[in-house]
Amino acid sequence: MRRTAVRAGVAAWVVGVLALGAVGCGASAADDEDPEQRSFSLHGTTLTVDSDDSALDIVATDGTPKGTVRVTRWFKGSVLIGDEPKVSWSMTDDDRLVLRLHCSGFVADCAAEHRIEVPRGITVKVEDRDGSVRARGFRDPLDIRTGDGSVHVTDTSGPLTLRSGDGSVRAEVASRDVTARTGDGSVRVSLSAVPDRVRAVSGDGSVSITVPRAAYRVSTKSGDGSVRVTVPRDDRSTHLLDVRTGDGGITVRPAN
Incomplete structure (x- = not known):
């Protein structure tokens, strides 16, 4: 009887977790009401955007100072069991803007979006694996x-x-x-x-x-x-x- 009760309890927990995951599924970066902003220095005339999992909005504008890339980031994410989800951004010496989303575990649900503003006169290459x-x-x-x-x-x-x-x-x-x-x-x-x-x-x-x-x-x-x-x-x-x-x-x- 006790084994049966334990198995029933575990089954109920799994069903509950799956139901919770179903309800929480579909994170939207647009739900982030307080996006982060950051400027990066650009040394040359070619910017490479290296993103693993994000929607990208890239704009060339006269309003962005030369030698500068402005980035706005929206992010929403949750992991029921596992490491806390997070995003990272960095610029390498060869003008590669690296955008990463870290979201793994049980019932993981994350979404990121970046707006990248570059000055006129810049060649842009985008490598986005998913987004x-x-x-x-x-x-x-x-x-x-x-x-x-x-x-x-x-x-x-x-x-x-x-x-x-x-x-x-x-x-x-x-x-x-x-x-x-x-x-x-x-x-x-x-x-x-x-x-x-x-x-x-x-x-x-x-x-x-x-x-x-x-x-x-x-x-x-x-x-x-x-x-x-x-x-x-x-x-x-x-x-x-x-x-x-x-x-x-x-x-x-x-x-x-």
């Missing part, structure tokens, strides 16, 4: 790579390289050189200036390109999906649109 990335305001080269999360870039005219292993990729920009690629998700590129080159690729998802009216050299390939091209085509054009998807429709159209 969405938004960016705006860039006139200089911008290279964003995330393993799992969406990418969205606006108000930008510099060269773009955007890659997601699993997530949608969107760009509403004036860049003349754009590479947008995702392993699983849609790709949407809308340009307000005639580009020299656009390469848009999805392993599994639709791809849509909208460009100003001009003649383009267009290359398309879809493994399984419709292809609709309504821009003027010229195989001798210096403006190249290369659009591919493994499974999904392709649309290449002029802006209204």
